[in-house]
Amino acid sequence: MLAIRMQRRGRKGHAQFRVVVQDSHLSPKSGRVIANLGNYNPHTKQATIDKEAAAKYLSNGAQPSDRVVSVFKAEKIKLPDWVSVTKNPKRETRNPEKLRKNQPAQESKDEPKPTEAPAAEEAPVEEPTPEVAAEETPATEEATPSEEVSNEEAPAEEPVAEEAEAPVEEKPAA
Numbered sequence: 261m262l263a264i265r266m267q268r269r270g271r272k273g274h275a276q277f278r279v280v281v282q283d284s285h286l287s288p289k290s291g292r293v294i295a296n297l298g299n300y301n302p303h304t305k306q307a308t309i310d311k312e313a314a315a316k317y318l319s320n321g322a323q324p325s326d327r328v329v330s331v332f333k334a335e336k337i338k339l340p341d342w343v344s345v346t347k348n349p350k351r352e353t354r355n356p357e358k359l360r361k362n363q364p365a366q367e368s369k370d371e372p373k374p375t376e377a378p379a380a381e382e383a384p385v386e387e388p389t390p391e392v393a394a395e396e397t398p399a400t401e402e403a404t405p406s407e408e409v410s411n412e413e414a415p416a417e418e419p420v421a422e423e424a425e426a427p428v429e430e431k432p433a434a
Contacts, residue, residue, distance in 0.1 A: 262322035264314070266300065267293070276301050279309060279328060281317050300331055309335050318343070 263284040270276035280288070281295040295317065298309035314337050318324070324332065329345055356362060 262294065262317065262320070264297065264317060264322050264324040264328050266325065266327055269299075274303070279307075279314075279331065281322055284323065305334075307331050307335055309337065311335070311337050 261284045262281055264279065264281050265288055266277040267280045267288040268275055268277055277300045279297040279300060280293045281297060282288070282290075282293050286292050295313060297314050297317070298307065300307040300309075309331070314332065318337075318340055324339075324343060326346055329339065329343060332339060353359065
């Protein structure tokens with residue numbers, strides 16, 4: 261069976277193709293070509309095809325490749341009814357949950373992270389009225405929150421200050 265396919269030519273990174281007719285069991289690189297129908301430049305989308313020879317081989321049963329069919333259509337070469345044109349099917353994604361667009365949004369380094377609010381701010385606690393608070397705790401033992409904080413912080417700062425003021429002993433030179 262004959263196949264009409266493209267044979268790659270040209271230098272690395274700048275492909276050019278020959279449209280050739282060859283036995284379908286042979287590789288396009290084998291060089292054993294029955295006929296050379298023309299050439300195709302994918303960079304300029306320019307094709308030079310011998311339309312009469314292409315029609316002759318198509319009428320005798322040569323099967324064109326998918327890419328050759330698209331080139332023949334662009335060159336307005338009439339294709340027989342038995343030529344099957346495979347369309348690009350939309351492929352199914354294997355693991356769509358792994359796609360970047362389906363991942364939760366990540367924060368950038370420039371934007372500060374929103375801190376989680378403490379439980380006290382989320383659910384406001386009903387504070388007892390001042391009359392009830394006065395009855396529950398005696399006034400003499402009650403300390404204000406600002407006094408408690410200052411008393412707790414003062415001892416913590418003193419050792420740090422002592423360490424910073426401690427003299428550094430130097431060894432005498434001998």
